[in-house]
Amino acid sequence: MIKVSLPGFSYLLLGLLVGCQPAPQQAADEPVNEQHVAQDEAMTSKPRPVVYQMMTRLFGNKQSANIPWGTIEQNGVGKFADIDDAALDGIRELGATHVWYTGVPHHAVIRDYSDYGISQDDPDVVKGRAGSPYAVKDYYNVNPDLAMDPANRLAEWQGLIDRTHAHGLKVVMDIVPNHVARHYQSLSKDEDVEDFGASDDTSVEYARNNNFYYIPGLAFEVPQGPPPLGGEAHPLADGEFAEYPAKWTGNGARTARPDAGDWYETVKINFGVRPDGSPDFPVLPADYADKSCAEHLAFWADKSLPDSWHKFRDIALYWTNKGVDGFRYDMAQMVPVEFWSYLNCSIKAVNPDAFLLSEIYIPEQYRNYIYLGKMDYLYDKVGTYDALRAIVEGKASTDSLPAVFEDIGDIHRHMLMFLENHDEQRIASPAFAGDPVKAKPAMVVSSLVAGGANLVYFGQEVGEPAAGDAGFGKATRTSIFDYWGVPAHQRWMNGGRFDGGLLTQEEKSLRDFYARLLNLASTEPAFQGEFADLHQVNRRQRGYEGNLYSFVRILDQHRVIVVANFDKQSKQTELRIPAGVLAGMGLTQGQYGLRDLLAERVAGQLVVGKGEGSLTVSLAPYQSLVLKVQHL
Known part of the structure; x- marks a missing residue:
């Protein structure tokens, strides 16, 4: 057996024994990078993470009317309180080590909470009735829909954090640094915290310490598209939204009237990247890929940094200090890697065991985000997910897999494997496998082939097909924009007993398969x-x-x-x-x-x-x- 000290590299060397070639990132005779070894071995010393992702608004919902564009009264909504001891026991039974509570930060919703001092959101710039969880309106509080008492919503979230920990599970929540809701307004921040954009110079497109990018001299115009709320009358649904000057849209659109396909409900955050793409901040030297987080923080300590960097550091530490164990970063690839070095090392200084997950789809940047940006885990969508899905669909053979796994050989401990999440089509939908059994071998390979983390999306383990059009959200993906019930998941939930009492025999068998597989993935050395x-x-x-x-x-x-x-x-x-x-x-x-x-x-x-x-x-x-x- 060939012995080397870099864990990921031994993955490649065993591949060489059966005829593979070394990945281009590092040749077999290059010296071992000791910092990479330390970063990788720190992860190996702990149980492999199994992340259970839930759409928190949908998880505990017991109502099943499922009326398209339905209100809370018609379709119901899950609450923090619904995620009780029985629910957490059921999640733990699946082998989960972490729960990713999706949609917790207070985002724009079409519901009147003005009695609690919350401004109403305009349907013209909100996707769906329940709103996108990625259009955050107040980073210092949580979605009022999720609380039994909206005035007490932060305490109810704290209670769920504590319950989750009591069941031996870690808490992960979203941070979305690339963009915020079109109408961001924090009611809950401390007095010394300034809102995004409060001190911006709006007369210019770009300034280093502006939080947003602007289109001077032009007012924002609502995109032309389907009417909000499915055409239902609403006092604010008038085709207008007051924003002057207009801001760049979250996906980078630079027009005053974005397209209906743009992320028009959000505005892009400025991290000190000039409009021509050049950095207006200190660039990390390449050799910092070989340095520790302590050395990264020392590098940033005497540097003048864009204002947005500090704001998001403070947000992350606010939640870390409340017991949140880690973060899933939405569209991390749209934010410069230097910022991730600053943010992630700031978090690790407070919680060295923090779980830091990046949504990224650019394989050539993976190693930069791991070693320069200090990410723990990255989405393996472009490689493993895409390859396994093609095999399940009969569009490719398993002959494609050796090259896929060779490509991540040196970083396999940093990859998050999945076959479902909130962005992807459900396995059981006709658009994917049409039958969850067909994807069982893909789930085995996905869960066991690499040394990183695994993810299962709520309802996946019982074959939820996402068959209904919810309103803004359409069939094949469980809606993240609407109030909705998730039928197969609700059969496991069984009116709040969380005992699977209403599952079919096939659904019980599938859940048993997932439980055995994911427990193996986490516990088998x-x-x-x-x-x-x-x-x-x-x-x-x-x-x-x-x-x-x-x-x-x-x-x-x-x-x-x-x-x-x-x-x-x-x-x-x-x-x-x-x-x-x-x-x-x-x-x-x-x-x-x-x-x-x-x-x-x-x-x-x-x-x-x-x-x-x-x-x-x-x-x-x-x-x-x-x-x-x-x-x-």
Whole structure:
């Protein structure tokens, strides 16, 4: 077995043993980066995170009328209080270590809370009736929809934080640095905190300490598109919204009238990036990728920085000090990596164990966001998700996977794997698999192939298909913009018992599969270790086709062989394990027992002889084997 001290690099070297080539980011003979080692090993020393994402507004909703564009009274809404001990026990049963409470910060909503001093939001610049959770209106308080008593909403959120911790779970919430709601107004900030834009010079398009970008001399115009609220009359739905001068829109649109497809409900934050894209702040030297967070903070300590940097640092520390354990950063790739260095290291100085997750879709920037920006985890959408989805849909074969996993070989411990989240189509929808069983092998590979974190989206574990058009939100994705019920999830919720009492037998079986798989992903030591691809060496074996995928995970004496069948037909093949991988597994000539950890049963033998290992595998349609090697 080839030994090196960089954990991610051992992932690549085992790949070399079976014919892969090293990733271009670092050649095999380059010196090991000790800071990268420390950053990676700090993550390896803890249980692998399993993140349970819920749309908090929908999670506890018991009403099932599901009237398009329905009000709270018609369609209901979930509350913080609904996420009780029974609910948290159920989340914990799935193997979750973290709960990502989506939509908690106070965002724009079409509901009258003026009795609580909250200004009304204009439907012309709000998506849906319940509003986008990514159009934050007040970063120092939470969505009043989620509270039994809106006046007491912050205390109710604190109570949920405390309940979550009492169940051994960590709390993750959203921060959206790239943009805020068109009408941002914090009622809850301390007196010494200034609102975004309060001191901006609005006569110029750009100034370093302006919080927004402006279009001087022009007033904002509401985009031309479908009428708000599905055409329902509303006193503020008049096709107008007072904003002078107009601001750049959240996705970077620089016109006074954005398009209906733009993020027109938001305005873009200025982080000191000039309109031509050049930085108006100190640029981190490249060698800071090799330095610790303490060294990063020392770099920033004597620097003059854009005002927005300080505002978002203060917001993150405000929630950290209330017990929030980490943050999911929306569209982090639209914010300069230097800001992430400043923010993330400021958070880590207060909570070294903070969980910091970045939404990013630019693979060539991954390593910058990890090592310069000090992110813990990045979305693996462009690589693993896209590849596995194509296989499930029958548009590609498993032959595409070795290259995908080789590309992230050196950073696999920093990747978040998922098959669903609030942005993606539901597996069970006709637009994806149409049947959640078809994606079970993809979920096994996604959950076990890398050493990073896993995510499951509420309702995924019971096959929620997102079949209804909610209003602004359309079928195939569970709406994040509307008041709505989630039928399959509600059957597990069972009127607030959270015991699965109304699930069908198929839904119960699927949830049991997810629970066994995700608990394995988090607790089996081998899945924090090294990786070796078995697919390429077995591709010419009889019965081994482009709808099977296999690999090995190894940590010390913990050795697991994973074989997944993506086909609707049963498969049988003789799986070969080459000499180099056997050496990595520490196996010599003889016979070894195999136990299927997923099915919890004895599953044959691995025979090692003449420098090669072999085992007979038989798989039912869409079945996977997770075989732990044991001495007889």
